[in-house]
Amino acid sequence: MFSRYKKTSSGPAAAARVPVAPIADADPAPSTAKPAATLRRPMTQKAAGEPVAMDKERKRRERMAEIKLDLHRALLDNLNLAALEHASEKDLRGEISAIAAEILEEKGIVLNRDDRQQLNNELYDEVTGLGPLETLLQDDTVNDILVNGPQQVFVEREGKLELSDVTFKDERHLLRIIDKIVSAVGRRVDESNPYVDARLADGSRFNAMVPPVAVDGSLVSIRKFKKDKLGIDDLVNFGAFSEEMAAYLQAAVATRLNIIVSGGTGSGKTTTLNALSSFIDNAERILTIEDTAELQLQQIHVGRMESRPPNVEGKGAVSPRDCLKNALRMRPDRIIVGETRGEEVIDMLQAMNTGHDGSMTTIHANSARDGISRLENMIAMAGIEMPIKAVRSQIASAVNLIVQASRLQDGSRRMTSITEITGMEGEVISMQEIFRFQRVGLTPENRIIGHFTATGVRSHYSERFRMWGYDLPASIYDPTRPEAG
Numbered sequence: 215m216f217s218r219y220k221k222t223s224s225g226p227a228a229a230a231r232v233p234v235a236p237i238a239d240a241d242p243a244p245s246t247a248k249p250a251a252t253l254r255r256p257m258t259q260k261a262a263g264e265p266v267a268m269d270k271e272r273k274r275r276e277r278m279a280e281i282k283l284d285l286h287r288a289l290l291d292n293l294n295l296a297a298l299e300h301a302s303e304k305d306l307r308g309e310i311s312a313i314a315a316e317i318l319e320e321k322g323i324v325l326n327r328d329d330r331q332q333l334n335n336e337l338y339d340e341v342t343g344l345g346p347l348e349t350l351l352q353d354d355t356v357n358d359i360l361v362n363g364p365q366q367v368f369v370e371r372e373g374k375l376e377l378s379d380v381t382f383k384d385e386r387h388l389l390r391i392i393d394k395i396v397s398a399v400g401r402r403v404d405e406s407n408p409y410v411d412a413r414l415a416d417g418s419r420f421n422a423m424v425p426p427v428a429v430d431g432s433l434v435s436i437r438k439f440k441k442d443k444l445g446i447d448d449l450v451n452f453g454a455f456s457e458e459m460a461a462y463l464q465a466a467v468a469t470r471l472n473i474i475v476s477g478g479t480g481s482g483k484t485t486t487l488n489a490l491s492s493f494i495d496n497a498e499r500i501l502t503i504e505d506t507a508e509l510q511l512q513q514i515h516v517g518r519m520e521s522r523p524p525n526v527e528g529k530g531a532v533s534p535r536d537c538l539k540n541a542l543r544m545r546p547d548r549i550i551v552g553e554t555r556g557e558e559v560i561d562m563l564q565a566m567n568t569g570h571d572g573s574m575t576t577i578h579a580n581s582a583r584d585g586i587s588r589l590e591n592m593i594a595m596a597g598i599e600m601p602i603k604a605v606r607s608q609i610a611s612a613v614n615l616i617v618q619a620s621r622l623q624d625g626s627r628r629m630t631s632i633t634e635i636t637g638m639e640g641e642v643i644s645m646q647e648i649f650r651f652q653r654v655g656l657t658p659e660n661r662i663i664g665h666f667t668a669t670g671v672r673s674h675y676s677e678r679f680r681m682w683g684y685d686l687p688a689s690i691y692d693p694t695r696p697e698a699g
């Protein structure tokens with residue numbers, strides 16, 4: 215077979231060296247392989263039809279994985295990788311299936327058409343992409359991909375985790391894919407650098423931790439990048455918050471209140487922050503600081519920064535705090551910090567207090583009150599020795615609003631509370647909740663029933679809103695008009 219993508223030095227002979235054990239039940243030619251396996255089939259499984267079917271399916275998958283891995287090695291031996299970079303997808307797919315067919319024939323392995331097609335697709339993903347992860351990355355219904363070692367890959371759909379049928383051949387296979395990802399961004403992961411953060415080519419956020427720190431095999435977490443981020447209207451339509459809350463939030467952002475989005479992991483903090491940013495005026499200069507750039511601001515004047523960990527020699531780290539300090543010298547109108555989790559809290563609060571009104575960030579916390587404690591802890595951890603009252607009054611004058619995002623037990627993500635910070639009473643920060651999600655029950659399908667409601671408290675910032683031209687009707691603060699959730 216002639217091919218411009220095929221290495222000239224190694225022909226089919228090289229492929230023939232790849233050890234692939236022919237598997238009996240796929241080989242139509244009379245074969246002597248594995249007679250013992252048939253004899254050893256357990257009685258109990260034979261009696262029950264389903265386990266046998268499941269067993270067969272599992273074996274088929276194992277066999278396909280094995281064939282694929284061996285073929286992949288053979289392909290890498292055979293393909294001219296340099297020429298491959300410029301090949302069109304059609305050429306490359308054709309090439310892969312031709313080489314695969316040739317190798318299968320040499321090994322005497324016969325596959326039906328569907329299996330062959332699947333194998334070719336998977337080989338293509340192995341050669342050009344991220345192997346078994348590729349189908350999940352392309353599946354738009356998947357939000358998160360969570361790998362717990364080679365045999366267990368979970369995905370999150372609509373807020374719920376489910377076990378996928380994707381597996382890796384073994385830990386080596388998984389490691390090879392991880393390595394492919396991290397080396398593409400100039401990083402390394404091995405025993406001495408066992409964890410890494412990276413961004414995939416499509417913008418997805420990627421974290422991996424490899425053995426021995428990861429005890430049962432490499433752990434990989436991917437937060438898929440959504441090209442079309444959920445906007446305010448989408449979130450209202452999904453029941454993430456009510457129209458009244460959206461109107462209130464628009465006034466809050468436009469009139470430059472400092473806002474913290476608080477929530478647990480995967481609760482929708484970044485999505486909320488991104489949606490809130492749509493209320494910022496196009497004329498403003500916005501600087502964003504993130505560990506992995508996820509925000510997609512619609513404004514024209516946006517400067518994006520990404521912090522980074524030290525390289526393998528322990529050099530070159532740029533912390534969120536470094537970014538923030540620099541940002542303050544870049545004449546921002548607003549600063550948006552993807553997540554505040556450490557010493558950068560000091561600069562964030564200072565920025566909020568000193569002329570960068572309308573700044574926003576997120577924190578990991580379960581309620582507004584809890585969020586305040588988190589901020590206090592971060593300040594203490596940053597080594598700032600200040601009396602607690604002074605710390606609290608700093609926080610109270612910096613932060614105007616805490617928006618709580620939650621992932622509820624049915625997987626739905628909702629804004630469960632909007633709370634204003636109104637000042638200090640003695641040593642305590644005073645707050646008032648303006649809107650909340652009122653849960654009332656559960657459907658037989660375990661979906662949460664509830665509605666958004668105002669608490670009846672009028673906003674502390676009503677006058678400010680009015681002066682800036684956001685004259686919200688008093689009715690939006692009326693708790694007797696619950697919005698269906």
Ligand SMILES: Nc1ncnc2c1ncn2[C@@H]1O[C@H](COP(=O)(O)OP(=O)(O)OP(=O)(O)O)[C@@H](O)[C@H]1O
Binds near residue numbers: 440444452628
């Ligand atoms: N209201 C919503 N309805 C449906 N899906 C949502 C909603 N909010 C967020 N999502 C989806 O949930 C996933 C997690 O959201 P997001 O990244 O905003 O969470 P996060 O709290 O920032 O997570 P992390 O703590 O990992 O940074 C994303 O895939 C996002 O598209």
Ligand SMILES: [Mg+2]
Binds near residue numbers: 483484485
């Ligand atoms: Mg986030």
